[in-house]
Amino acid sequence: MKAIIAGTGVEKAVPFGGGVRTEETKYGPVDYMSDGEVVLVLRHRMGHSVAPHLIDYRANVEFLRSHGVDECVTTYAVGSITSKLSPTRIGLVSDFIDFTSGRKSTFFDGNAGIVKHTEMTSVYDNELLLKVLKSATSLGQTLSTGLVYITTNGPRLETPAEIRAYRILGADVVGMTLNPEINLLREVGITVQSLCFSINWAAGLDEEGVSFIEEESEKRLSRIVFDIANNALRL
Ligand code: HPA
Numbered sequence: 001m002k003a004i005i006a007g008t009g010v011e012k013a014v015p016f017g018g019g020v021r022t023e024e025t026k027y028g029p030v031d032y033m034s035d036g037e038v039v040l041v042l043r044h045r046m047g048h049s050v051a052p053h054l055i056d057y058r059a060n061v062e063f064l065r066s067h068g069v070d071e072c073v074t075t076y077a078v079g080s081i082t083s084k085l086s087p088t089r090i091g092l093v094s095d096f097i098d099f100t101s102g103r104k105s106t107f108f109d110g111n112a113g114i115v116k117h118t119e120m121t122s123v124y125d126n127e128l129l130l131k132v133l134k135s136a137t138s139l140g141q142t143l144s145t146g147l148v149y150i151t152t153n154g155p156r157l158e159t160p161a162e163i164r165a166y167r168i169l170g171a172d173v174v175g176m177t178l179n180p181e182i183n184l185l186r187e188v189g190i191t192v193q194s195l196c197f198s199i200n201w202a203a204g205l206d207e208e209g210v211s212f213i214e215e216e217s218e219k220r221l222s223r224i225v226f227d228i229a230n231n232a233l234r235l
Pocket of ligand 1: 077078079080152157158174175176199200201202203
């Protein structure tokens with residue numbers, strides 16, 4: 001089984017798998033759609049009802065683990081910090097900086113008598129990378145690669161000074177949900193790639209304040225990103 005974990009509004013942007021279903025895990029409920037070959041997990045649950053810092057990332061990943069998922073493409077709407085990914089462009093994350101706090105970010109917290117230190121040196125899988133690139137090309141899309149994603153806790157947006165600091169630290173894009181999702185996927189040994197699409201210049205980089213792309217453009221991008229992921233997982 002293959003999987004996609006996607007963000008806000010994807011259930012409206014993609015016709016897939018005959019409707020949303022819910023399954024209980026030991027960490028909590030998960031909303032998903034499935035066509036038997038690929039399962040799509042709705043990160044924020046139906047209708048974007050859960051804020052980024054309150055998402056049960058462990059439930060979403062435990063659901064994939066318990067269904068024998070071995071490959072997963074995660075997708076994110078992000079803000080642009082550098083011109084490596086300007087608004088409306090799609091790209092692939094190659095590394096992250098985790099600035100989240102207070103989230104349940106591991107399956108190995110010692111409660112079950114297991115403490116494990118999962119390596120994060122090369123988080124992203126090369127074979128899956130090639131499949132995603134091939135899929136994008138066949139859909140006429142050119143991806144920006146080698147992006148560093150910084151995860152902030154949210155739900156507030158950043159200050160201009162924070163964004164200047166994040167750029168100095170090496171971040172290209174900012175979002176609120178890549179961690180601890182990726183940490184957990186790696187903890188259970190699921191192979192991953194992360195696609196992102198930019199919907200705004202981050203705070204302080206646009207004279208107008210933070211302005212987001214039109215809702216229709218976001219929906220179109222969300223659909224294209226889903227198609228890239230979905231086709232890649234079937235190659
Ligand atoms: N900041 C944090 N998360 C985001 C942004 C942003 O500017 N845009 C989309 N997700």
